[in-house]
Amino acid sequence: MDRINKNRRKFFQTSAALVGGTVFYSLIKPFEAKAVEANQTELDPELPLWGMGVDIEKCIGCGKCAEACKVENKVPAEPFYFRTWVEQYTIKKDGEVKIESPNGAIGGLEQSVENEDIFKSFNVPKLCNHCTKAPCVQACPVGATYVSPDGVVLVDESYCIGCRYCIQACPYGARYIHPEKQVVDKCTFCYHRINEGLLPACVEVCPTEARIFGDLRDKSSKLVKFMQKNPTQVLKPHLNTHSRVFYNGLSSEVK
Amino acid sequence: MKEHYQHLYEILSQVDGYIYPNEIEMNWGLMIVLYPYITGLVAGAFILASLERVFNVKVLRPTYHLALLTALSFLFVATLPLVSHLTQPLHAYRILITPNPTSAMAIFGFVYLWYLMVVLLLEIWFDYRRDFVLWSKDSKGFKKFFYKTITLGINDTDEKSVKIDDKLGYIITLIGIPSAFLLHGYVGFIFGSIKANPWWSTVLMPVIFLFSAMVSGIALVMVIYMIVNWVRRQAIDMVCLDTIAKYLFYILIIAFALESLDQIHRFYEAEESFDIIKILVNGKLNLTLLGFQITIGTIIPLAVLGLFQVYQPSEKLRKIAYFIVGLFVLFGIFFMRWNVVMGGQMFSKSFSGFTTYKINIFGMEGTLMATAWLVLPILILMFLLWLMPPWKKSTEYLH
Amino acid sequence: MGKLIFRLVLSFLVFVGVFMLIQDYLTPESFGKYGHYRANSLDDNKKIIPQFKGEDACASCHEDIYEKKSETVSFDDDEYILHSNLKCETCHSPKIDARTECKIKPPKLESTRKMCGQCHSINASRKNKIKMIDMSDHNTEKNCVECHNPHNPWIE
Structure with a gap:
């Protein structure tokens, strides 16, 4: 009995040493990776920092952008899935605010309030705001959505588990579950296009140049010029998301 | 693909x-209501057990022992509703593989594991270890095998x-109490940390989640204790039952006070989101809020239990009153979770309108699935009571 | 007591160790290279084939139309740009992806009144931004393109 115990102890000691060593190594290894990770800034100053300007004073609510986005990104045609859409605000003379965006403005927005009741009316294109401090990225449990080194909030389709916590965390309603892929989908600033030197599809087709796309680091870019010339504002600034979609002519009624 | 949006057309026509x-689509449904509900039952039952210890x-x-086994049975099931609500349930393991340190949901996986492995299993193990040894001597078959293995x-x-x-x-119980607080406080944080949603x-x-968890867990153990004793034809220990009811009463007061404080604060500050929340409520x-959660789940139990503190009927x-009050509380807390989860998604983040929730019978988010997740822990509990019946324990501790 | 604690701590460590090994094994390659995500996902996002080709691609074959579209028009001493601001694909939405010869499926357009109205119909939100046309009154029986060349609406 005693001998068995002794043998046992020896066995345990050896295996403990082995297991302990492995555990120690595997404990260190992720921390190594984490230390490297923490040292890296998420944005790469060598790369462009993409952003968009939206000129509400120019938008006519034709919905060409929303239409083009669906074509370019193969977004399902059903009226529940939008990477971008246009809202029409009509402030009535009695102070009531009417907001509408039938089918995300695809096919063009129509005036729905009589002229004599209108105090003012304008259209507001909406899309993912590509926040620098993105609440969706903060919330994603697995790291399937992230801010790219050039400042675009992207989704890793192959890694998303579909918990939809990011949809809850997004203050702008920019995310949805893609009915075919069954993972989260959202505006990417047409990442595949901008990396080829093309413009995002919505910017490409806008007939009034109400959308301005460019590199915020490039002081000669159209976007920087637009921001210098106009007083710009971001949506829901109180949430401190540091979004990179800048609006000119943003009225306080816009939510 | 059609099945994913067919029902949305109907909801689209009801948008206000x-x-x-x-x-238009409400992304968190019945499963996310169940998840904090079941986790809350675990934390509550455990805290009741700690009161004794x-x-x-x-x-x-x-x-x-009943409270501990109840907590364990429900804890086994706690994450299953979460997994079944995923669109990619098979990839759920990624939460543990690459947990995002800034995500409340990711860290929950570890809080859960800690609570299961280090707190509940260990506490029950220490509590039953000697009995396992004794039982292993005079049982056979599966039971013998189980007892032998579990003694390590x-x-x-x-x-x-x-x-x-x-x-x-x-x-372990000492560690367990803050862990139970952490477990359910954390569930509250999953909602409370979403700055985009003023309802959450x-x-x-x-804190609200924690106290409502205690309320529901205590009510659950109370009901289960009565049922188990009825089934076993054993007399119910009325001193014990009265004491549980007393604790239920006190904690219900705290929970209600906290929730009221939250609503009064909202009402008085009347921030940007207040108008839409007022319409929502x-x-x-x-x-579900004023009727189920507050009247049935809180006011009536408070009135009955409060009355019993000053006047004790036969x-x-x-017994009958406690049983009904227990069920009322369980019903009320379920709708407390419902009101948090569903309420937060019914109004638009534009604060200008509402969508509706259409409940399904079938499917991963349907009522059938939800019923299954609620019945499963009961079955597990029955199995555990068969495997390790508290009433057959011979080891009595002195503490 | 020592034996008991030793075994418990050992099983705990074994559990943690095995867990971390599995974690290490299952973490996808390139994860964490730039941040808490799969760096290869950047390439996945870049790999998507564009649909819209951009105006330069159109102009390389249809120079005549492109030039016509770019002409400005003088009217009441003011210079108007009219449709020169519009990109080709604003109206001619692509029928085939940008990597494929567009002749296979040319982005032909059936001009309708509705199409023009999408931008030009009267809408309070368009005031002073674009020339608005009362579509219910302005030559209702005619298609817009019968009088206006869409590539330069005031010529002809």
Whole structure:
């Protein structure tokens, strides 16, 4: 009995040493990776920092952008899935605010309030705001959505588990579950296009140049010029998301 | 693909005011209601057990083991609703593989594991270890195999080993209380940390969740204790039951006070989101909030339990009243979770309109699935009570 | 007591160790290279084939139309740009992806009154931004393109 115990102890000691060593190594290894990770800034100053300007004073609510986005990104045609859409605000003379965006403005927005009741009316294109401090990225449990080194909030389709916590965390309603892929989908600033030197599809087709796309680091870019010339504002600034979609002519009624 | 949006056309026609176009579909459904509900039952049941052990409330002795086993049965099921609501349930393991340190949901996986492995399993193990050894000697088949394995080869049954078990079990319970607080406070944080949603984003959320968890867990153990004793045709220990009811009453008061504080604060500050929340509470949440959660789940139990503190009717009447109050509380807390989860998604983040929730019978988010997740822990509990019946325990600790 | 604690701590460590090994094994390659995400996902996002080709691609074959579209028009001493601001694909939405010869499926357009109205119909939100036409009154029986060349609406 005693001998068995002794043998046992020896066995345990050896295996403990082995297991302990492995555990120690595997404990260190992720921390190594984490230390490297923490040292890296998420944005790469060598790369462009993409952003968009939206000129509400120019938008006519034709919905060409929303239409083009669906074509370019193969977004399902059903009226529940939008990477971008246009809202029409009509402030009535009695102070009531009417907001509408039938089918995300695809096919063009129509005036729905009589002229004599209108105090003012304008259209507001909406899309993912590509926040620098993105609440969706903060919330994603697995790291399937992230801010790219050039400042675009992207989704890793192959890694998303579909918990939809990011949809809850997004203050702008920019995310949805893609009915075919069954993972989260959202505006990417047409990442595949901008990396080829093309413009995002919505910017490409806008007939009034109400959308301005460019590199915020490039002081000669159209976007920087637009921001210098106009007083710009971001949506829901109180949430401190540091979004990179800048609006000119943003009225306080816009939510 | 069609099945994913067919029902949305109907909801689209019921949209009230303006909502962002992607908000028509409510992304969190019944499963996310169940998840905090079940986790809350676990935390509550455990805290009731700790009352006996750590705070030395001896009269609660008859429910101690029952409360622990109840907590364990529900804990086994706690994450299953979460997994079944994923669109990619097979990839759920990624939460543990690459947990995002800034995500409340990712860290929950570890809080859960800690609570299951280190707290509940260990505490129950220390509590049952000597009995496992004894039972393994005079049982056969599966039971014998199970008892033998679970002892991990430690076969001491002497006084000294029992003392050690007791001491270690006590330490684990001490760790367990903050862990139980963490477990359910954390669930509250998953909602409370969403700054985009004013219905959820409040610092009180973890505390509110914690106290409502205690309320529901205590009510559950109370009901289960009565049922188990009825089935076993054993007399119910009325001193124990009255004490549980007393604790239920006190904690219900705290929970209600916290929730009221939250609503009063909202009402008085009347921030940007207040207008839409006012319409929400008086409209779409009217029945489930004012009717189910507050009237049935809180006011009636408070009135009955409060009355019993000053006037005690006959034993028989009290038993019936406790049973009904327990069920009312469980019903009310379920709708408390419902109101948080559904209420937060019914109004648009544009604060200008509402969508509706259409409940399904079938499918991963349907009522059938939800019923299954609620029945499963009961079955597990029945199995555990068969495998390790508290009433057959011969080891009594001195603590 | 020592034996008991030793075994428990050992099983705990074994559990943690095995867990971390599995974690290490299952973490996808390139994860954490730039941040808490799969760096290869950047390439996945870049790999998507564009649909809209951009104006330069159109102009390389249809120079005549492109020039016509770019002409400005003087009217009441003011210079108007009219449709020169419009990109080809604003109206001619692509029928085939940008990597494929567009002749296979040319982005032909069936001009309708509705199409023009999408931008030009009267809408309070368009005031002073674009020339608005009362579509219910302005030559209702005619298609817009019968009088206006869409590539330069005031010529002809």
